Every structure is written in C-alpha cells, then in structure tokens.
Amino acid sequence: MTRDRARAVALAAIMVVSMAAVGAGFAGSVAADGTTYEVGQGDDTDFQTIEEALNNNSLSAGDTLELVDETYSPSGQLDVTTDGIEIIGAGDTTIESESTGYGIHVTAADVRLAGFEITGSDSYAIKVDAGQIEDGRLDGFTAENIEVSDSGATGIDPGCVSSATSN
Numbered sequence: 001m002t003r004d005r006a007r008a009v010a011l012a013a014i015m016v017v018s019m020a021a022v023g024a025g026f027a028g029s030v031a032a033d034g035t036t037y038e039v040g041q042g043d044d045t046d047f048q049t050i051e052e053a054l055n056n057n058s059l060s061a062g063d064t065l066e067l068v069d070e071t072y073s074p075s076g077q078l079d080v081t082t083d084g085i086e087i088i089g090a091g092d093t094t095i096e097s098e099s100t101g102y103g104i105h106v107t108a109a110d111v112r113l114a115g116f117e118i119t120g121s122d123s124y125a126i127k128v129d130a131g132q133i134e135d136g137r138l139d140g141f142t143a144e145n146i147e148v149s150d151s152g153a154t155g156i157d158p159g160c161v162s163s164a165t166s167n
Helices: 003-031 050-054
Strands: 036-039 064-067 078-080 086-089 094-096 104-106 111-119 126-128 141-149 164-166
Touching: 036 050, 050 064, 050 078, 104 111, 111 126, 126 141
Parallel strands: 036 064, 064 086, 078 104, 086 111, 094 111, 104 126, 111 141, 141 164
Antiparallel strands: none
16 A cells, blocks of 8 residues: 555544534533423422422533423422523413512522513512622523512513513
C-alpha cells in the first residue's frame, strides 16, 4: 500500500468515527429532552401533590409535571425554582391556592405553565421574580390557557422577565 493510499484510508476511518460520534451526540440530545411526571391522587402517579413534585431533587430542565384532571389544594405557596420545566394541566385541572402569599412563585428561567385554573391566593396568583439572579431578570416565561380567579392582586405578574409569552 502506498503512503498516499494509507493516508486516504486513515482519513476515511477518522471521518467514519467522527460521524459516529456526531450521531451519538444527536442521540444523546434526544434523550436529554426530559421526563414527564404525572402528578395526582391516583396510585399510578409519580407524585401525589404538586409540592412533592416541585421539591423533587431529580427535577431538571426539560422535565414536565403533568397535573391530572382534578382539583389541587396546596396549603402554601408553590415555588418553581428549576429552570426549563413545564407544569401542564391535563383536562379540567384547578389549583385552589390557600397561600397567604403568591399562589405560584416562579424564580426560574424558561418556565412554561399551561392548561389550568388557579384560584384563591391572597396576593398574585402567579408571580415571576428574579430572586437572587445577579442582573435581576429572568429569560423566558410562558403562560398558556391559564384562568385566574379570586386572587388578591393581579392574576399573573411577569415582573422581571425579559421575554414573556401569555395567551
């Protein structure tokens, strides 16, 4: 085998290995899209309460909390502190907040809330707050198909979000 032929074979092998590595990277990114956790009172759910789900240490960006079709009555404020999660109501989902503060307090970026009704908090039903973030702004917040009633202040206060979507 000539030297040029050996180089060509070596380069072809490197290209094949590189393409395999790129393919593995894409496969890994698909797996990293997150986990959907079902929240509700049934025996087959991942979490019995929204509080339990939000306090789960394994919750990470890309994860979804799917609230089954029922009424939830958290005794205090629901704190959303994990970036990039979704909290989605499935069916006729209601959160009857008994909080003397905010019903839902979001201090994480890129959070999406969708498909539920929230009632009864003494202050904002949903408050978005940068908390201890250095520049005082969160990047990304979405609220879709959220119905607010009987809150003590404005229904949804996106406060310090640099890019919010609500419909």
